Amino acid sequence: MLREISLEGKTALVTGGATGIGFAIAEQMIDAGARVIIVGRREEKLREAAAELGDKCSWYRFDVSETEKHAEFIQMLEKQSPIDILVNTAGINNKKDYFEFTAEEFDTIVATQAKAPFMLSQEVARYMKVRKKGCIILISSLAALLGMHEIQAYTVCKSGMKGLARSLARDLGPYGIRVNSLNPGFVYTDMLRNTNLKTPERLKEIEERTPMRGFTQTKDLGMAAAFLASDAARFITGIDLVVDGGISSSFLI
Numbered sequence: 654m655l656r657e658i659s660l661e662g663k664t665a666l667v668t669g670g671a672t673g674i675g676f677a678i679a680e681q682m683i684d685a686g687a688r689v690i691i692v693g694r695r696e697e698k699l700r701e702a703a704a705e706l707g708d709k710c711s712w713y714r715f716d717v718s719e720t721e722k723h724a725e726f727i728q729m730l731e732k733q734s735p736i737d738i739l740v741n742t743a744g745i746n747n748k749k750d751y752f753e754f755t756a757e758e759f760d761t762i763v764a765t766q767a768k769a770p771f772m773l774s775q776e777v778a779r780y781m782k783v784r785k786k787g788c789i790i791l792i793s794s795l796a797a798l799l800g801m802h803e804i805q806a807y808t809v810c811k812s813g814m815k816g817l818a819r820s821l822a823r824d825l826g827p828y829g830i831r832v833n834s835l836n837p838g839f840v841y842t843d844m845l846r847n848t849n850l851k852t853p854e855r856l857k858e859i860e861e862r863t864p865m866r867g868f869t870q871t872k873d874l875g876m877a878a879a880f881l882a883s884d885a886a887r888f889i890t891g892i893d894l895v896v897d898g899g900i901s902s903s904f905l906i
């Protein structure tokens with residue numbers, strides 16, 4: 654088991670890897686032996702993260718919503734080292750009243766949270782297909798399981814990621830490529846702080862509604878992603894792995 658769970662010799666590309674969940678995924682994958690490439694838009698965040706992650710981490714400033722640049726970027730990375738694992742963590746949210754949401758705002762969310770992971774996975778899978786192996790992880794959300802307040806565009810995308818994992822698992826499985834989604838539950842990152850939960854009362858409410866009490870920690874996601882990417886999960890594909898302390902599977906009154 655210890656041998657199978659190792660990521661020694663593998664290279665992972667983690668989008669959004671400079672902060673929050675993506676950072677923890679990069680950290681745990683490095684801990685399991687992988688070499689990790691992190692990408693994001695803010696150079697200072699990438700520099701800070703890479704300094705913390707050490708010499709098994711490299712970084713590139715890359716906006717995943719610029720899908721026209723995907724092919725060239727992935728070709729450049731593949732020349733350095735084959736990408737064994739892709740984790741599509743980059744994401745944004747916009748919490749807003751449904752009736753106020755504009756078409757432009759919708760397009761912005763979709764560009765980063767749906768179109769980018771769809772197209773980037775396609776580009777990376779072109780190379781994995783030739784090698785007959787690879788692992789792709791998409792990030793879904795409780796919004797794909799439960800109706801959540803004022804995050805409709807985000808919900809469209811995250812439900813899409815859960816579905817896309819199933820669909821790609823079906824079509825890429827014959828090429829040895831596994832595709833799963835990872836469902837984080839509530840994680841207290843910048844995204845949650847800025848867009849969803851603000852007041853202490855609301856935080857307490859979530860904690861108390863969670864059967865395991867408290868919030869999912871970023872490390873919980875890091876370890877789950879490292880497991881999904883490892884040979885220990887060699888026959889796991891098409892699932893939505895929920896790491897939420899039981900909140901989505903319980904009806905607490």
Ligand SMILES: NC(=O)c1ccc[n+]([C@@H]2O[C@H](COP(=O)([O-])OP(=O)(O)OC[C@H]3O[C@@H](n4cnc5c(N)ncnc54)[C@H](OP(=O)(O)O)[C@@H]3O)[C@@H](O)[C@H]2O)c1
Pocket residue numbers: 668669670671672673674675692693694695696698715716717718741742743744745765792793794795836837838839840841842843844845
């Ligand atoms: N926190 C939660 O409770 C929760 C729950 C369910 C799902 N999620 C999902 O988990 C993922 C990570 O979110 P997080 O909570 O860790 O928040 P976060 O710290 O805000 O992480 C988002 C990351 O995505 C990067 N990013 C955003 N747009 C990008 C773009 N166009 N190109 C490249 N990188 C981009 C950001 O870096 P730059 O701004 O520098 O580009 C940042 O590093 C997201 O997909 C989110 O939807 C979070």
